[in-house]
Amino acid sequence: MSSDTPPVLAEPEGQAPEPVRARSALTEKAGLGDRAFAGSARAAAVFILVIMAAIAGFLIYQAVNAISQDKVNFLTSFAWDPDGNNTNGVPTFGIAAIAWGTLVTSVVGVLLGAPVAIGVALFITQYVPRKLGSFFGYIVDLLAAVPSVVYGLWGLLVLDRHMSGVSKLIEDVLGWIPMFKTNGTYGSSMFTAGVVLAIMILPIVAAISREIYKQTPREQIEAAYALGATKWEMIRLAVLPYGRSGVTSAVILGFGRALGETIAVAMVLTTVPGLVTRILQPGGNTIAANIAVQFGEAFTTGRQALIASGLVLFLMTLIVNYVARLVIRRSTNKAGA
Template sequence: MPGPQPVEETQVMSQPAGQPSPLLRSSSGEIPDFAFKVAMVACGLAILGILFLIVYELMSHSTLSWHAFGLKFFSGSDWDPVNEQFGAWPFVYGTLVSSFVALVIAVPLAVGVAVFTTEMCPKAARGPLSFFVELLAAIPSVIYGLWAIFVLVPIMSGYLEPFLRKTLGWTGLFEGPAYGIGMLTAGIVLAIMIVPIISSITREVLMVVPQHQREGVLALGATRWEMIRMGVLRNARAGIVGAIILGLGRALGETMAVTMVIGNNPLISKSLFAPGYTMASVLANEFSEATGDRYLSALVEIGLALFLVTIIVNALAQLLVWTVTRGQPARGHA
């Protein structure tokens, strides 16, 4: 149709005549445009700057300790601020054990919840259920700690720990006095705290498993559980491992709640009832009162180690989640 085109042309032509030349304005907008771009790029670069600053500050403030102790810093177990001898092994041990306990408890729960929300529960209940689980992530660490001190610890020392000692005491993991404060309690609190992140990412991963995988397995006569096991979980394996590692990253760096219930005693004990100490909680407890350059430097080195470990763990997790969700449209939250 040749008709409408000339009309549009005249309209376009008529506009510059009516308004004071927008074409001219857009060309005069080049300088503000450039300034805006520079400002936005600066914001982007600021993020790089922040990471650089973190690495730089941590490294420069820990050199003293690094030169004094070298790698033995992480294998020595003598933490003696008075004589300026520092070995961080008890803290590393406590961090690893409490996080491991947390994972052992949290992983089955989180994966179970994710499977239930994506595969089993009625559609209408999905939103509220995932909202409630994610509400757990909104509770501040210090409130978890408060709750753990006054509610969980009495339950642990009064019921759960005596019960575990009676039934599983022979393993050697559940021995000694049941104070309620110690590795096991810290692990349980950590588990509650990392369930939301593991389950929300697992859910995301499960949701990108193509529908025809499910239908194919069902068409072969599988029961629902068999469908979930063979059609869904097997396809999402890498992503679920990624979610678990992301949870591990959270657990390693978690500070307040752990500090409040782990007992803060640099012991290395086989029993999970015994008190312990983590890298994050030694920082929380001792950093603001540390005197002496070497003491401070040793603490910053612990911070540096914590930083490096969590970065490696998180990068690995991102990679694994990415291998599953790759090519899928971006979702509301990371």
């Protein structure tokens, strides 16, 4: 607030120093420029809130409208036929199947991507000379600059061909778990989508982790070395504990990205209706991909139903972020910092 600001500091910077003016510095109100700036900043903040409220209101209105026409349970149904194409115009849709697909692909993406990202961050900050490290960091950052649609094309045209071998191997070893059984065909699966997501979230998780690990206090590192720690023991004693909460939030941020990733997943997956539990065989769908694929050909109720599913996705991301905050808060309390 302008009244808190000492008038002396309210003078615009970058001007030549002026001689002390005759006016009393203690009673002088904030200058016109200062008030104008405060006013415009406040207006911008209010404007953002108004826009967000308007968007939320519009989406909720549309969603409620669709859900009220739904003839099955919106949260638990596996069907997606909001325009009633197969049921003589009776809307039947639920988000259970696509929410499941969203979670599964994202979890696969995080499980595969996060360890690699953390490894990359440790390698860059702890194992290579600084110059080489920043070069590697730059290369990893470049991954983030590749457009989603390119990842989608690559996943569909290149990666998917090579996934059948890996998928078959996993089935051979872990096939006794229902999730890893297949009908004999592999690819265009939620697993492939998860691998694409892993690569897509890798740069952000690696970049954040790198910045955190880089800030490990010198004293902690030396404390570990002075006890006779090897490099890896030093990392375990000093670097990993220091970075734990930050890296956890980086991973959860990556998870949030994976949840919302649309076009690459839509291109890779062969969508089939209903719930798909087998992640190695073709099939599966996610909320975001479903919206991208269906929106063009949906009618009024269909569009509103897709908006409703988008709201669910938004809610999921919100919960994920909230959990991330809880994790961070708990681990910082434990550290006593």
